[in-house]
Every structure is written in C-alpha cells, then in structure tokens.
Amino acid sequence: MKHSIVIVDDHILIAKAIGSILANFKQFEVLYECENGKELQEKCNHKNNVPHIVLLDISMPIMDGFETAKWLKENHPDVIVMALSMQDDEQSLIKMVKCGAKGYLLKNVHPVELENSLNSLIKMGFYYPDWAANKVFSSISNGNTESDEKIHFTEREKDFLRYTVTEMSYKEIADQMFCSHRTVEAYRDSLFEKLGLKSRVGLAVYAIRNGFDS
Template structure:
C-alpha cells in the first residue's frame, strides 16, 4: 500500500509537476492538491488523513508557517515536509519550531525527493546536509539527556533560547544588552560544549530540549 501525500502549493504548475513526479515512485502517491493552508483545511474535512504533506512556505491567505503550526496542533501524526526556494536559516528554524519534520529545496532532483520521502517515513524526519540533518540523526534520547545536564550558564541558556528566533546575532546582542563579540563567545562556547557547528544545530538542540522561546 502506497503512502498518501497531499501537495500544498499555490503554484499549480509546480504542484502538478510534483504530483506527476511522485506518481513514478513505488511507495508514494498524491491524493490531492491544495492552493494554501485554508484550502487544505477545507479539503481535509471528512477525508482520510494523508501520511505526508508537502508544504510550500510562501503562499497567500495562509502560508506554510501558519499551516504547519495548525497541523501540529490538530493532526500531529501527519509528517510535514516543507518545500522552499530558500535555504536560509530563519525559514528552516521557524518551520522546525512550528512542527515540520522535513525541509527540502524545490530545485532538488526527483531521486533526492524520493529519498527524502523514504527517510521521512522510516526515520521520522529528513533534513539535507546543509540543514544539519546530522544533528537530528546523531542525537539519541540518551545523548540529549546527557547534554541537557551540561554546565550551561544562564547567559548561554538565554542565548540558546534566542537562537530559535528569527533575530540576527547582532539583534540578539541588543536584546541581551551585550556586544556582538560577547554573543560570538556564547555561540562558540555552546558549539564546543554541545559538539555542534551551526546555528541550525543550536536551534535544533534548543527545540529538542525545551529551551525554545
């Protein structure tokens, strides 16, 4: 039995192209297409729930950020794979924070899309290398608990919370009433203590351990 997918994208040509590409995958099929979050809410009413929702981020009326948050609250068992033209940390972090379990760029190849969908089903998440997938793949529950007990200072924890926001490092420095250099020190210290290499990794750790704002 194939895993059902719903595509949510306001660009009909892209949505139809995705449907046709996925039709060639052995284990997946597109049940229907929606233009935005509101259209999704209406079409899901009374229908069998899909396994996966491929969700565009930039849409009118109800965008991907709002839609994934609604799905997290109402249908937490549905796995959401965000689709975007952008590989910026802010969009990625916000989508993860709102409940997305995967994130892919729209210029990915069909083979990469199929692989991403397979991993989403088997592992519960999929993020390409640039999106710090290794953070998700390598941190087990025991490792998370152990790292939660690390000797983090109050200021490091405060910075860690801000890392899940859309603020730049300079803006975080202003909120924390310190210099950008001090913020860099907090960041580097956390990189070392948590064995991470990117802000995305910090945000993922914060979200997994209840440090998110």
C-alpha cells in the first residue's frame, strides 16, 4: 500500500516540481495539492481526502503553515506534518514543532534525503536533519522516562525551559526573568549538561515534549 501525500504550497511550480519528484518514490503517491491551509481544510471535510502525510510550506496567504499545522494537530492528529520551507531559523523550527510538525526540511533538499525523510516519518514518526537537532528528537521520541525522572531541575531552570519555546531572544528572556544575560546563559549551560543537549532547539523540543510549554 502506498502512503498518500498532500502538498500545501502557494507556489504552484514548486508544488508541481515536488509532486514530480514524489512520483518516483515507490511507497508514496500524491493525493492532491493545495495553495494554502484553508483549501486543505475544505478538502479534508471528505474522509477520502485525508492523507497520511502533509508536506507543508510555512509562508502562505490566507492560512499559513503554523495555523495549518495546529489545525491538523487538533482535528486530524493521525496526519503526519512535514514542514518544507525556505526558512531555516530556529524560531520557525520551534514554532512548527510546537504546532505539531514531526519533520522539517528545507526546499533545497536532495530528492534522496526527501525520500529517506518520508520513510523515517512512516517508520519512526519523525524526521529532522542534523541542523534541526535530529539526535534530540530521536532520544525524546524513544522516551527515556526513567533517566528523565532522575534529572533534577531548579524552579528557575524550569522557568527558563518554558521560555525556550517562545520567540524571545536570550536577552529578552533575561528581562522577563529579572536577571542578567549571563545568568540566563548559566541556566542554559546547566540544562545542556543535564540533558546532554547542544542547542536551544534541543531545549525547546524537550520542553514541548515534556509539558514545559504550557
């Protein structure tokens, strides 16, 4: 059985190009294409139009990728969302993960990696390239709860974890926590060591997956 994919991208030529590439993948087939999230909503009103995977652009008119991913998470939680964007900044990645995306690729991705990423989505439930903290998602998705229970966080570290999922800079977080920028960096470095992480993306993912974003 082939896994159905919907492409949501307001750039028609890009959507068609992606569709042509996907046509060469034996395990996948394109169900249809949409120009924005609103169009996808309307299509998904019919059961037969609900796909296994949605390849989702972020910057779109009417209903962007963030809103669309959040809607899918709330209304069709079994649909796997893969962001496919030109935006490679941490803020976009963190926000998409918070909205429910299970993968994140840039549009200049090689077709081989695209196919590998789709296979990973089906088998593992997620896919993130190295720059997007792939190892972090892998360890969190495997759910090492026993070791997590042994980790002790101070209340200030918990507060800092909650702020990592926002779009605030470290300086802005320091202002919100009424402390210096160096103190915030100390919280960050302490959490890096305790969790074995190396980036803010990793901290944000951990926070989201463990309920520190609520």
